[in-house]
Amino acid sequence: MTKHKKLTRSRDNRVIAGVLGGIANYFNWDATLVRIIFVVLGFLPVLPGILVW
Numbered sequence: 001m002t003k004h005k006k007l008t009r010s011r012d013n014r015v016i017a018g019v020l021g022g023i024a025n026y027f028n029w030d031a032t033l034v035r036i037i038f039v040v041l042g043f044l045p046v047l048p049g050i051l052v053w
Helices: 021-025 031-042 046-053
Strands: none
Touching: 021 031
16 A cells, blocks of 8 residues: 655744745655745746736
8 A cells, every 4th residue: 555645834844834845845855955946936937927826
């Protein structure tokens, strides 16, 4: 039987609300790397348009 992963907020990697830490835990990535990727994508003109929708 396979164990299903749930996407939840992190209780350990909480910088603001633990959302990016939870994403990092889900994909087994480093939380700092996920935060850096999020900031870099935030400066692209495509991402803010997607967030507004």
